[in-house]
Amino acid sequence: MIRNKYVLYFFRIIVGGVFIWAGVLKIIDPLGFAQSIANYRLFPAWMAFFLALVIPWIELICGVLLILGLFPRTSALVLSLFLFAFIVLIWISILRGLDIDCGCFGSFSRRVDYTLILVDGILFGMSTILFLSSVRKKV
Amino acid sequence: MRIRKLLYETALILLASVLVGFSSHIPLIKRYFQGEFRHGFVSLEKFPSMVYITLPEAEELFQERSSIFIDSRTEDAYNEGHIVGAVNIPYEKFNEFFRDSIFPLEQTLVVYCDGTECKSSTAVAKLLYERGFRNIKIFFGGWAEWIAHNLPVSEGNDTK
Structure with a gap:
C-alpha cells in the first residue's frame, strides 16, 4: 500500500480536481447532463432529471472535501463507488453497442469507449488507495 | 462504530x-x-431553437408540406410503417443514413420516434443541430400518437 504522503496528496489533487471540474460543468448545464443520463437508456426520464440535479453536487462536494482533507475516508469511498458505477455503466453501454457521449464532463464529454474505462480505472485505483490509506492511518 | x-x-x-x-x-x-422535460431534456443554452411540438402542430406542418419528417426509429420499424414522406435516420446508424446533401440547412425538420417514452428523436435532433440545422422540431407524441389518430402513413421506403 502506498504510504508516501506526497503521492497520496498528488492523488487527492488529481481525483478531487477531476470531480470538481466534472461537477461544475454539469451544474451549469443540468439538462444536458439529464439527457446524457437518459441516453444510457437504463433510467426512466424522471429519474434522469432528478439524478442530474443531485449527482454533480455530490461530485463537487466530495472533490472539495477530498482536496481539503475533510471526511477523507468518506469522500474517497463515495468517489470510488461513483467511478466503479461509471465503469460498469460504460462497459454495459459498449456491450449494448450504444454510440453515445459519456456525459462525464458536460460539453467536453467524449464518446463511450474502452479508453474511457481505462481512465476511470486509473482514477478508481487512486481513490481506492486514498480510501484504504486513510482507513489504515486511523488504526 | x-x-x-x-x-x-x-x-x-x-x-x-x-x-x-x-x-x-x-x-x-x-x-x-408543470409538465416539461417528460419527453427529453433540451438545454436551451446549447440548442436555443430546438422545440418540442404536439400532434396538432405536427399535423399542421404535415399539411403545409414545407417540412421534412425524420423517422429516428430502426429500419425495421420504419419499413413496417411511418408517416408519409418521412425519411429514416435511425439514431444508431446516424452517420450511415445521414447525407449532408439531402436537405438545405434552412429546411424545417420534424423528428419523431416511437412515442413519448423513446429518446432517439431528441438524440437525432441534437445530431442534426450539430450538423448546422436550426429549424428542428421534435414531435414527442411520435409514431404511436400519429397512428392512434389515423393520420396518413405508408410502408416500405417511400423516399427512394
Missing part, C-alpha cells in the same frame, strides 16, 4: 447534495412539475 461513522458522513454528503441541488434549480423543478 467506524462503519457507522462512514455511513453517517455519507448520508450527510448525500443530504447536502440533495438540498443544494434542488434549491439551486428550483425554476427547473417547477418547470418539471
Whole structure:
C-alpha cells in the first residue's frame, strides 16, 4: 500500500480536481447532463432529471472535501463507488453497442469507449488507495 | 462504530447534495412539475431553437408540406410503417443514413420516434443541430400518437 504522503496528496489533487471540474460543468448545464443520463437508456426520464440535479453536487462536494482533507475516508469511498458505477455503466453501454457521449464532463464529454474505462480505472485505483490509506492511518 | 461513522458522513454528503441541488434549480423543478422535460431534456443554452411540438402542430406542418419528417426509429420499424414522406435516420446508424446533401440547412425538420417514452428523436435532433440545422422540431407524441389518430402513413421506403 502506498504510504508516501506526497503521492497520496498528488492523488487527492488529481481525483478531487477531476470531480470538481466534472461537477461544475454539469451544474451549469443540468439538462444536458439529464439527457446524457437518459441516453444510457437504463433510467426512466424522471429519474434522469432528478439524478442530474443531485449527482454533480455530490461530485463537487466530495472533490472539495477530498482536496481539503475533510471526511477523507468518506469522500474517497463515495468517489470510488461513483467511478466503479461509471465503469460498469460504460462497459454495459459498449456491450449494448450504444454510440453515445459519456456525459462525464458536460460539453467536453467524449464518446463511450474502452479508453474511457481505462481512465476511470486509473482514477478508481487512486481513490481506492486514498480510501484504504486513510482507513489504515486511523488504526 | 467506524462503519457507522462512514455511513453517517455519507448520508450527510448525500443530504447536502440533495438540498443544494434542488434549491439551486428550483425554476427547473417547477418547470418539471408543470409538465416539461417528460419527453427529453433540451438545454436551451446549447440548442436555443430546438422545440418540442404536439400532434396538432405536427399535423399542421404535415399539411403545409414545407417540412421534412425524420423517422429516428430502426429500419425495421420504419419499413413496417411511418408517416408519409418521412425519411429514416435511425439514431444508431446516424452517420450511415445521414447525407449532408439531402436537405438545405434552412429546411424545417420534424423528428419523431416511437412515442413519448423513446429518446432517439431528441438524440437525432441534437445530431442534426450539430450538423448546422436550426429549424428542428421534435414531435414527442411520435409514431404511436400519429397512428392512434389515423393520420396518413405508408410502408416500405417511400423516399427512394
